[in-house]
Amino acid sequence: MxxxxxxxxxxxxxxxxxxxxxxxxxxxxxxxxxxxxxxxxxxxxxxxxxxxxxxxxxxxxxxxxxxxxxxxxxxxxxxxxxxxxxxxxxxxxxxxxxxxxxxYEARGSLKEHLNSSNLTWTQRLKICVGVARALSYLHYDEGRGYGVVHLNINSSTILLDKNWEAKLSGFKVSIKQPVNRMDQVVLSEPIGTIGYMDPTIEKTKGVTNKSDIYSFGVVLFEILCGREAYMKNEANRFLARLAKYHYENKTLNDIIHPDLRNQTSLLSLVKYSKVAYSCLKEERTHRPDTNSIVKKLEKALELQLRRENLVRPIF
The missing domain is CATH 3.30.200.20 (Phosphorylase Kinase; domain 1)
Incomplete structure (x- = not known):
């Protein structure tokens, strides 16, 4: 070297x-x-x-x-x-x-702000869109000829600058892949952080770009629920399992961060939670690709901004 x-x-x-x-x-x-x-x-x-x-x-x-x-x-x-x-x-x-x-990113990591009352739903949506765009660039950027599977997506590797813009970091275990082989399994030990790891790694003995999608789905629920992916001493230790259960039973409201409940446009929330849930699908082929995630999160943000313009008082 x-x-x-x-x-x-x-x-x-x-x-x-x-x-x-x-x-x-x-x-x-x-x-x-x-x-x-x-x-x-x-x-x-x-x-x-x-x-x-x-x-x-x-x-x-x-x-x-x-x-x-x-x-x-x-x-x-x-x-x-x-x-x-x-x-x-x-x-x-x-x-x-x-x-x-x-x-240096002035606001530190996303993890430090998950439970913050000061981080509004709109700001949270903008952070999600930023991370999704970064992932789309890693997985599919045309100009490079290779894609990057990050393998370390979590709320600690997502940093925030002074304007709350997301900056993805933590590339120490990432893997380069030819663009046309991004969805092929790369043999690998289970890599990643507890609570974010693609459960199909064990079964397939490897990772694909869809492993990043799973981890990102967990982050999307962290942002919505204001809690970490894995909480050692909680009965519901793993947020992914909890979020899937509530989504499927239409009781997501029970685990959303209480400060966000009154801020979210219903349409925005429906769009957002649907994409977050789809990222956690057991079958990798059922998880969306990053380009479609970007579009859906941008739409969720647009719906939220539309609501804010309607409810903001005009003087």
């Missing part, structure tokens, strides 16, 4: 001393999160004469993550450019340190 580093990624290399300077020697006050990869820090880096805010992911060897994940993330992020994907600033591979530097 060293030779590839020197040639293809030389423009992304950032010296360790600059990273230490940017994060105040990885000061614990600058920690903004802990992922499977290791701790993430915020910092400020001087680029082209301007101070920019950055997020610094520092590989923690104790977590058993390694070089493959590190290089996968760099390779994928350096190739991809989309308004709803996190942007790579650079990386550092020096003195036993492996560090990935991306743009």
């Amino acid at each position: 060293a030779s590839i580093t020197i040639t293809k990624f030389v423009h992304l290399q950032i010296p360790l001393e600059k990273v230490l300077e940017a994060t105040n020697n990885f000061h614990h006050d600058n920690i903004i999160g802990h992922g499977g990869f290791g701790p993430a820090y915020k910092g400020q880096l001087l680029r082209s004469g301007e101070l920019m805010k950055i997020a610094v992911l520092r590989l923690d060897r104790k977590h058993g993550e390694g070089d493959i994940e590190f290089w996968t993330e760099i390779t994928v992020l350096s190739d991809l450019k989309h308004p709803n994907l996190v942007s790579i600033v650079g990386f550092c591979d020096e003195k036993d340190e492996k560090i990935i530097i991306t743009t």
Whole structure:
């Protein structure tokens, strides 16, 4: 991998001393999160004469993550450019340190805001549309010749910028596939986060782009219900199972975040919950593709905005 580093990624290399300077020697006050990869820090880096805010992911060897994940993330992020994907600033591979530097997203992860009363239904819909567009770009972008199966879609890898725009991150286990083979099974161990994992991985011994769709369906219900996908000490630990049960019994209202009940346009909610439910279908072939998910979520947002314009007082 060293030779590839020197040639293809030389423009992304950032010296360790600059990273230490940017994060105040990885000061614990600058920690903004802990992922499977290791701790993430915020910092400020001087680029082209301007101070920019950055997020610094520092590989923690104790977590058993390694070089493959590190290089996968760099390779994928350096190739991809989309308004709803996190942007790579650079990386550092020096003195036993492996560090990935991306743009800093001011609002942190979606997970931190799931239960927030301040995050309106309209904002939540816009976040969903953003993630769906990012997924559509990963799976089907014509200009690339290959698709990317993310395999790590969850409310922690969806970051939010200061305007609440979604930025998808966390590409360390993603897989590249020729575009015409996106729906073919890639042999794989069960990869992902508990509560979001495609249940058919065990059966088929592998993943497809429809594995991302399942995980995204779980996120859609997290956003609607204001709770996490997996809650260890709850009777209904797994949100996917709970959401499917209530959807099928037409009692979804019982688990929707209480603050959202009065905000949602009924038509918007029907459209949204239908697409969320279809993402969780047991059979992969019955799950929708990302392009149709984008259209349906955009429609749910449009119906919501139409209602808001009707109910907003006019002075």
